[in-house]
Structure formats: C-alpha cells, structure tokens
Amino acid sequence: MDFAIEFQHVTKTFPGVVALDDVSFAVRRGEVHALVGENGAGKSTLLNILHGGYSEYAGTVKLNGTPVQFRNPHDAIHAGVSKVHQEISLVPNLTVAQNIFLGYEPRMGPLVDFHKMNRDAENILKRLRSPLRPDGLMVGVSAGEMQMISVAKALFHDAQVISLDEPTSSLSSAETDALMSIVRELKEHGITIFYVSHRLDEVFDLSDRVTILRDGKLVGSYETSEISRAELIRKMVGRDVSTFATRKQPRRVQPEVVLEVEDLSSPGLFEDIRFSLHKGEILGFAGLVGAKRTDVMRAVFGADPVVSGKVTVHGKVARITSPMDALERGIGLVPENRKTEGFVRYLTNEANISLTCLRRFQRLGFVDRSLRRSNADTYIQRLNVNPPRSDFPTENMSGGNQQKVVVAKWLSTQADILILDEPTKGIDVGAKAEMYALLEDLVAAGKSIILVSSELPELIGLCDRAVVMKEGRIVAEVSADEMSEELLLNYAMEGVAS
Amino acid sequence: MKVRLDTYRELGISIALVVMIGVFAFINPVYIRTNNLIDIVQQSTVNGMLAIGITFTIITGGIDLSVGSTFAVVIVSVGMLVTNGVPPLVGVAIGIIIGLTLGIVNGLLITKMKLQPFIATLGMMSVYRGVAYVMTGGWPVVRIPREFRDLTDGRVIGEIPVSVFSLIAFAIIAHVLLNRTRFGAYLYAIGGNEQATRLSGVNVDRTKVFAYGFCGIGAALAGMVLLGRLGSGEPTAGITYELLAIAAAAVGGTSLAGGKGTITGTLLGALLLSALRVGLIVAGMDSFWQFIATGLVIVVAAYFEVIQQRLRFQRNKKPVVTP
Structure with a gap:
C-alpha cells in the first residue's frame, strides 16, 4: 500500500497528562483522511507533531515511507507538509499575493519582483477557481476567502500533504460549500488531505477514510463508507465512565x-x-x-x-x-x-x-x-x-x-x-x-x-x-x-x- | 522574610548612587560638601515631582508626554496670578487645580475616546505648550513676589529649601496612595492585566482618569517649584522634561509595559540623574558629556531590568516548588 504519512507508536506526554498514547495509523496517498475525536482526544497534538509544532515525542512519523522528525513548521513546509490553521494567520495590511508569498518573495536583485509574484499568485488562485485578485488588499476579505488564501499558500509551497484543522468553524454555509469543492479539487491533483473536523456532514461528504481518537488513544481507522454516523459518535465517546x-x-x-x-x-x-x-x-x-x-x-x-x-x-x-x-x-x-x-x-x-x-x-x-x-x-x-x-x-x-x-x-x-x-x-x-x-x-x-x-x-x-x-x-x-x-x-x- | 524584586532594584540603584558619589568625591572633594549635596537634592526636586506623577501613568501601562507642557501652563498662569496680587497660597491652590484639570483631560481622551496614551498626550503636549505661549504672548512672566518665592525657595532648616520638603511630602502621599488605597491597588492591577481587572468589576476608566489627574498635579507642583526658584516663568519652560521624568522612572525600575514601579525607585532614579549631572560639572567635564552619560545610565539600567527578567524566567522554568 502506498502511504503518504504513517504514524507508528506515537506517544506524547505533557507534565501530568498523556496527550497521545501509542497511536499508530497511516494515511494513503491522495486520499482525504478525516480525523475525529472529542475535545482533548489528541487531534491537535497529533497535527502539531506532524507539522513540527512539537519536535519531542516518542515513536516514528514517516513521510512517503521515510522517517521524518520536523523541528519546526518551517521544516515541515519545506518537506511538502502544510497546514491551514484553525485561526487563520494572515497579515491584514498586505495584498493577497504578498500573503501567499510571505517570507518567500521572488526577488529581482535586492528588490521584490512584484510582477512575478502577482502573476504566480494569479495562477495559483486560478487553479483554485478563486475570484480573488492577487494585488487586492485583505480589507473586506471574508473568512472563507482567507481560508482560500491559506490553501493557496500551501499550494505555493508545493505541498503534498495539506492538513485542514477545523477549517469551517468560522465559515458560512456557502463558504463551507466552496471549501468542500476546493478540497475535492486538491484531491484530484493528487494531494493528500488530512481533515480534522467536528462536523460530521463534512466528514461523511469528503473523506475516504476516517480515524477516531479518544483520550489520546487510537480507536481505529475505518472506510468512511463502511461506518454509520451513529457508530462513529459511539466510538468517539465510548469512554470508561467509571474513571x-x-x-x-x-x-x-x-x-x-x-x-x-x-x-x-x-x-x-x-x-x-x-x-x-x-x-x-x-x-x-x-x-x-x-x-x-x-x-x-x-x-x-x-x-x-x-x-x-x-x-x-x-x-x-x-x-x-x-x-x-x-x-x-x-x-x-x-x-x-x-x-x-x-x-x-x-x-x-x-x-x-x-x-x-x-x-x-x-x-x-x-x-x-x-x-x-x-x-x-x-x-x-x-x-x-x-x-x-x-x-x-x-x-x-x-x-x-x-x-x-x-x-x-x-x-x-x-x-x-x-x-x-x-x-x-x-x-x-x-x-x-x-x-x-x-x-x-x-x-x-x-x-x-x-x-x-x-x-x-x-x-x-x-x-x-x-x-x-x-x-x-x-x-x-x-x-x-x-x-x-x-x-x-x-x-x-x-x-x-x- | 520576604524580599521582593523591587527591593533588589532599589538596593541596586542605592549602591550605584553611593559608588558614583564616591568616585566624584575622589575626583573633586568639593562634591561632598554639604552645599553641593543640597544642590544635588534641590536640582532633583523638579524632575522628581514630574517623575512621581508620570510613574502613576506608567504603572497603568500608559504614559504622559504632556507633563512638560502642563508644567509650563501652570508656571505662566500662576506667575500671572501672583504678580497681579493674588495671594501666594491661593495661587498654589489654583496651580494644583490647573494641573489636575489638564491631567484629567488627558485621562478622558484616553478612556472615553479610547486614544492610545502616547498619541493622546503627544497631541496635548503641543496643545498645552501652545496655551502657555498664547497666555503670555510668548513673553516671560517676571518679578514674582517674594512671598510666593519663599513658599518654595525659602529656607526652613539650615540651607535646605522648602521645595525639598515639598518633594518628600508629595512622595509620601504618592507612596501611600499606591500602597495603601484601592486606587493604588487598581493601578497595579490595570498595568498587569487590564482585561482581568475590568472583568473583576473594577472601574478601570475612572481609575485611569485619576492616574492622569494625579500626574497633572505632579507637573503643577514641579512648575511652581521652578517658578519660585527662578523668580520668573517662561512659556518655554519644561521642554523635553517629560523625557527626563520618564528616564527617572525607568531607571528606578518602573516598567514601561505597566504593572510595576515604586515611588522610592523613581525618587532614587531622579536623584541618581541629578547627582550624575552635578558630578560631571564638578569634575570639570564639558557639559555636552552630560547627555552621553545620562543616556548611558538609562540604557544600563534598562539592561539590568532585562537580566532580572531573564533570571526570573529561569526560576519559573523549574517545576512548581512548594516551600
């Protein structure tokens, strides 16, 4: 089987808490893989490990079959693993293109090559079928469009794997639909999507497979088509109440x-x-x-x-x-x-x-x-x-x-x-x-x-x-x-x- | 026995002050003659009063750049009043009210109009300065009556002028306000975390307005001290004094980020800057060197603050200790 990401026996502890306990599962290349679990189940911790937020943990993370250990988000981005943040981190007083290229501006000598930057940004935005103008300012850009820009940023970094962490929590339903089609689009381009969401509609609409975490432990990975909503919820909460x-x-x-x-x-x-x-x-x-x-x-x-x-x-x-x-x-x-x-x-x-x-x-x-x-x-x-x-x-x-x-x-x-x-x-x-x-x-x-x-x-x-x-x-x-x-x-x- | 970091800070400045006095005394023994020492203290009164006032605003996380201009408005208006026959004590009362009012205006701009303290008081710095010029048409107010001058520049005990005692009294009041009243407790709380303080049901706006009002009073007192000492008042008085006042507070350990600062520290800061200035003169240094020396003292003091922070941070990194 061709895996984009493999987690093998990943354990992460914080003082007094085991956030992830011996978690092993794999994400196939080119699939949309949903990650679900209650608050505190360990989803964010897992994403942080994948994207270099935490560099110290036990176990192995493999990217395309090779073990990797990202020291910071920068390393991860370079390796083609990008994340679209839950709270969107864009700079409001720059243009759309400047945000996409932030830190990686094309140069002409010591100067920024704005012409090339805008042209490249336009290409990426076109690929996403976004009506945004590259030289437009961020003023009045909606939460959905910001999400779009974040995805564009990931694409610019040639991401092979893109994580979306609760991407729709601040979006209207029309914007959510737009994002859904972007995700499908990305999948068509062979990009692996790691999708963390509380919203079951999205999980069932989009994902090929779904992994459930509970209290830092893996419950299991399932083909989305083979699990019912009720079953999924039951598996998310099936906690040992006596503790x-x-x-x-x-x-x-x-x-x-x-x-x-x-x-x-x-x-x-x-x-x-x-x-x-x-x-x-x-x-x-x-x-x-x-x-x-x-x-x-x-x-x-x-x-x-x-x-x-x-x-x-x-x-x-x-x-x-x-x-x-x-x-x-x-x-x-x-x-x-x-x-x-x-x-x-x-x-x-x-x-x-x-x-x-x-x-x-x-x-x-x-x-x-x-x-x-x-x-x-x-x-x-x-x-x-x-x-x-x-x-x-x-x-x-x-x-x-x-x-x-x-x-x-x-x-x-x-x-x-x-x-x-x-x-x-x-x-x-x-x-x-x-x-x-x-x-x-x-x-x-x-x-x-x-x-x-x-x-x-x-x-x-x-x-x-x-x-x-x-x-x-x-x-x-x-x-x-x-x-x-x-x-x-x-x-x-x-x-x-x- | 609990030792606060503030205490270390104050101890540090005291040591620096003593060492500096020793060095200057070695260079020129004139430096530690009684008259010269009194001179050092006297020279720090104006800055000390301004600095105590500004410390209140800095503790809240704000700043008052308009103190030098408030100072000038009080100088020219009180000067005009007392030269026109208003009794000295009435003049002093009116001066305090003017300072308080100008300070409250700053406070209202900051709380009600939600302006940033830096910008609000930068604007008012220019406005108040303009008021001082307009009031006198740019001319100085001269021939301040003896009775008024005696109120600040008279001698009570030996050669020590009244203004030194005024400074001490003002400092004690400020210290008590900060440490023994609700107002003071709220000032520190606002500077440490305004949001949490507001959510605790504290009237944050009113507290801030009072802080700026108090700062205005400090500027007024400083102005009247100078007016008495010089016997004349100019609308140009106090230009750049706000910077010297901020320097005294900062050297004394008041954090410009808010939440920290003591009156003792600020006073020691003002004293240190004054001792340095007088020392350089006594040592026969060119007066231009004063600027360099003053600047270096500020930078070094700020660096001590950074080191202290770092030490504290390292201590916090250890697991929670139960004593």
Whole structure:
C-alpha cells in the first residue's frame, strides 16, 4: 500500500497528562483522511507533531515511507507538509499575493519582483477557481476567502500533504460549500488531505477514510463508507465512565429561579438565547468550538456590549452593561482564559483575590491589609491553594492553583451566581477532581452555577441540567437523567437527537 | 522574610548612587560638601515631582508626554496670578487645580475616546505648550513676589529649601496612595492585566482618569517649584522634561509595559540623574558629556531590568516548588 504519512507508536506526554498514547495509523496517498475525536482526544497534538509544532515525542512519523522528525513548521513546509490553521494567520495590511508569498518573495536583485509574484499568485488562485485578485488588499476579505488564501499558500509551497484543522468553524454555509469543492479539487491533483473536523456532514461528504481518537488513544481507522454516523459518535465517546467523577446523591435544586435570560441576541454571534438557573443548581452548557457559549456568558456578565434581550436576577430585571453591574448583582465570571482574563501577573495571591472586593476592606479610605490578608488566607485554605501563601505571585503557580485563585476572587465577593467557562481547561487530573468537589460544595451551600465545558463527562458528572448550543443557538435542553455523551454530542454536532 | 524584586532594584540603584558619589568625591572633594549635596537634592526636586506623577501613568501601562507642557501652563498662569496680587497660597491652590484639570483631560481622551496614551498626550503636549505661549504672548512672566518665592525657595532648616520638603511630602502621599488605597491597588492591577481587572468589576476608566489627574498635579507642583526658584516663568519652560521624568522612572525600575514601579525607585532614579549631572560639572567635564552619560545610565539600567527578567524566567522554568 502506498502511504503518504504513517504514524507508528506515537506517544506524547505533557507534565501530568498523556496527550497521545501509542497511536499508530497511516494515511494513503491522495486520499482525504478525516480525523475525529472529542475535545482533548489528541487531534491537535497529533497535527502539531506532524507539522513540527512539537519536535519531542516518542515513536516514528514517516513521510512517503521515510522517517521524518520536523523541528519546526518551517521544516515541515519545506518537506511538502502544510497546514491551514484553525485561526487563520494572515497579515491584514498586505495584498493577497504578498500573503501567499510571505517570507518567500521572488526577488529581482535586492528588490521584490512584484510582477512575478502577482502573476504566480494569479495562477495559483486560478487553479483554485478563486475570484480573488492577487494585488487586492485583505480589507473586506471574508473568512472563507482567507481560508482560500491559506490553501493557496500551501499550494505555493508545493505541498503534498495539506492538513485542514477545523477549517469551517468560522465559515458560512456557502463558504463551507466552496471549501468542500476546493478540497475535492486538491484531491484530484493528487494531494493528500488530512481533515480534522467536528462536523460530521463534512466528514461523511469528503473523506475516504476516517480515524477516531479518544483520550489520546487510537480507536481505529475505518472506510468512511463502511461506518454509520451513529457508530462513529459511539466510538468517539465510548469512554470508561467509571474513571470519572460520577454523581453521588441527587442534589436538592430549589424551585427558586435566580437568573433568567430571555431572547438574548447579538447579531452575528448568537440568537434567541433563553435559559433559567435555579438556586443550588449546576447548569451545564455543552457545545463545540464555535458554538458561541463564551460570547453568551460574556454578554450576560456585561463584559461585551449588551444587545437585545432581557436578564432577570432574583426576580428583578437587571440591566447589566459592565462587569461592575454584574458584581453588584452577585454574578461572578471565571473566564475561559486564565492568563489573559483571569488573574493579573505580578500580583500576589492576596492582591488577586481581593481585586473584586477591596471596597469591603477599606477603613477611612485606606485598605486594611490585615482584613485583606485574612480574607485571602480563608479562601487559600478553603480551596486548598498550593503553595498556601497569600504573598505568593499567582503567575508562578500551576494552572490548577491559578484557577483556584480566580475562583476565590469571586467567592470573596459573596456572589451567589457563578459562571465558570471551561474551569478545568489545561489543569491536571488531580486539580480537576478538586475543582469538581469545590463545585459540589458551592451548590450545596446554596450557590448557583453555570458550567461551560467542552468535556462531556464533566458536564454529565456534575450538571443537573445541560443546555446544548450549536452555532449561536440553543438546540436542546437535557435533564440529568437523559444526559449521555452520545446524546450531548449528537445535539452539539447535528442539532438533533440522532 | 520576604524580599521582593523591587527591593533588589532599589538596593541596586542605592549602591550605584553611593559608588558614583564616591568616585566624584575622589575626583573633586568639593562634591561632598554639604552645599553641593543640597544642590544635588534641590536640582532633583523638579524632575522628581514630574517623575512621581508620570510613574502613576506608567504603572497603568500608559504614559504622559504632556507633563512638560502642563508644567509650563501652570508656571505662566500662576506667575500671572501672583504678580497681579493674588495671594501666594491661593495661587498654589489654583496651580494644583490647573494641573489636575489638564491631567484629567488627558485621562478622558484616553478612556472615553479610547486614544492610545502616547498619541493622546503627544497631541496635548503641543496643545498645552501652545496655551502657555498664547497666555503670555510668548513673553516671560517676571518679578514674582517674594512671598510666593519663599513658599518654595525659602529656607526652613539650615540651607535646605522648602521645595525639598515639598518633594518628600508629595512622595509620601504618592507612596501611600499606591500602597495603601484601592486606587493604588487598581493601578497595579490595570498595568498587569487590564482585561482581568475590568472583568473583576473594577472601574478601570475612572481609575485611569485619576492616574492622569494625579500626574497633572505632579507637573503643577514641579512648575511652581521652578517658578519660585527662578523668580520668573517662561512659556518655554519644561521642554523635553517629560523625557527626563520618564528616564527617572525607568531607571528606578518602573516598567514601561505597566504593572510595576515604586515611588522610592523613581525618587532614587531622579536623584541618581541629578547627582550624575552635578558630578560631571564638578569634575570639570564639558557639559555636552552630560547627555552621553545620562543616556548611558538609562540604557544600563534598562539592561539590568532585562537580566532580572531573564533570571526570573529561569526560576519559573523549574517545576512548581512548594516551600
């Protein structure tokens, strides 16, 4: 058999996590090979290894039968392995042709040969049947056209293998169709396509074969025509549930509604969002990347300008237009990105924890440091922050402990509605378990929690109800009894139960 | 005992200062006569006040390039008031209000109109300078009354002028604001991570406006010190002073990226630059050398910052240590 890429016993570990565990499979030359799996299944890690993002790993990667180990993306591109990025990396103030040729501009002496550059770019764009002009600026270029330019860039580098990582997550349906035909076109030219997507329609439309990863392990490679959608989903989620925190006793969710969101819309992001949160409840938000869950939460919290819709907190209509308003209404947000939004670098744990509630520690206009310190110490102890020191710089701690500090920041405001956006992202297993126990404690103490998570077992293990979003809309609400990974994933991917 | 990196920094500048004084004293013993030392301190008061103000804006991750012009507006307006019979203390109060107002205007441009601090204050640097020229028609304000001059240039203890005590008082207020109040805590937080601070429910805009207002007050005080010392005020006063003020803050360990900086550091920075200048004169060096020496001090100090960062980074690369 003629293979373009072979992965043999590839293993990649990060401190505390095995991201890829002895993965072996092969991609045939000239096929469209889909790679699927839940968030955290190891897809991105695998792509990074193929494209030189990680140069240290165990096992072998072969390109055209020869073992290769790319030290950086540059090496990979030179060997004919290009990647079209999930977040498109193009320079907005250059022309289309300049973007395609960036770093490899044709020269005439010391000067750039713009004439040749534009001519060559035009040829490539023609091959892709793109209406884009090579000398046009990137201003007003749509996400789909950017995708096109990225593909053109790959073609210019004479790519034999092109990976597309969630290429359609930011595309409209017309643009998606256009991309599909480009992929078919590339295949006709004998280029091998490695296609990573959450969208089953695309996987079944395009791919010849599909490989499934789960928790860093290979489930298997299948001929796409020989596997059903239901079977594929089942294989993606077939996790050993017993390893995960499972619900102990049913929780006592009280009938009182603490937060009600009605008809919340933000054009281009999300529409008609409505849900309610009860006292003592953990309400889950499931969905894939691009479902706009984070945008909804930021809007509820007042971090992004509010559009249309009505938010009621404790029975009173609340106009929340800034985080200050949210703080006043007792709503706290633990944002998705700890480093850029969660805590402040340079500051100690004490300073970070008190940022939301310094007002309370004020005496005659001055901050009473002993009050501030004892507040920090209380939560550091309660959340088991390690090192247990209020004067320790937050940025020097591990991810899990940083996350605890961010949570502590909101607990010390006495907020009773907490929105946690991917609170266990990038933290190790032990810290995750602690976070789950903490959430249980909080709802037992009468707090109400919205948990946005891409880890389905987490939602199933913790939530009393889950709302599923797909492309900016709520497609389902699932109760604890009916919740299963398969059902949630079906809704998230297909928008319907099965 | 916890030792912060800031403390190392301040220790470093102090050592540099002592070594420098030793060297100049060796070259020319006149350098360490009491009068000369007082001169060094006195010469650092104007820059010190400007630098303390600008430190507040730099801590937020911003900058105020208009301090030198604010300084001039205060000089000419207070000068005109007191020469026309306004009581000195009223003049001082009005001067502070003018500085505060101009600073708040900067703050509003930056927060409400969302201009970049560099551009906003670059624009206002020219506007305020123009205001100073227009007010006097380009002429200096002369014959400042003795009573006003005594407020800043009078002698209280021995030969030490009032302005030195004003600087100390201003520094203490600034230090307390930074370290003991909500305002100060928010300044550091904004400079470290504005987004996270906003998401913590902090009124970021208001805090920033206050920071620029405070910076304006620093410029006003500095202006009145100079007005008292010289006995006349020119609309051209303070041109390029913003750069010297930034230099003092930077030498003192204030990071231009925001989130870091202390008043002690800034004061030591101002003192170091002043000691260097006086030292070169006493050592009989051509005054042109001052520029070269000042520039080198800034670059060397910045390099120390880089080395410190690198050390810190290396320490962080080790696995998380539990003490």
